[in-house]
Amino acid sequence: MPSTFYLEVVTPERIFFGGNAQMVIVPGIDGSQGILPHHEAMVTTIGIGELKIKINNQWRTAAIANGFMEVMPDYVIILADSVEWPEEIDVKRAEAAKERARERLRQKQSRIEHLRTQAAVRRALTRLKVTKEIK
Structure with missing residues (x-):
């Protein structure tokens, strides 16, 4: 096989x-x-x-x-x-996206907006995590 x-x-x-x-x-x-x-x-x-x-x-x-x-x-x-791939990720851009999303989480949002913002934070954190694995 x-x-x-x-x-x-x-x-x-x-x-x-x-x-x-x-x-x-x-x-x-x-x-x-x-x-x-x-x-x-x-x-x-x-x-x-x-x-x-x-x-x-x-x-x-x-x-x-x-x-x-x-x-x-x-x-x-x-x-x-x-x-x-990790080498394709712009770390500064991912950091900025993470901070923007975290700031949006602190604001009053509808349930759907809150879920979308949580997803944005997860995407940014994942992108940053995989870039750290190649260093």
Whole structure:
């Protein structure tokens, strides 16, 4: 049995990753989900967090935000709003986004605005976390 599967990660702007992987870990709504070759077929949602891809026994980590994942025994397709490798992230911009979102949390907001602001904080914190992992 092959020890890899084909993984494709796509955003509206680009094909972020396309190639063989040994494992992928995605942030699910109820926690992280790990996918290995020959996984049972499923479709699930992806939240905000770290995307981890194991390629040639090496892990690569990226920041991912919101999407869907289709899993088949020999391939996985991830459609996400955004995915960034650590080296693509502008740390100063992410810090500024985190501060803006935290300031908005301190203000009176509707329930929907509050949830959107919480998501903005999570996106910024994830982007900053993955940039620290490469240093």
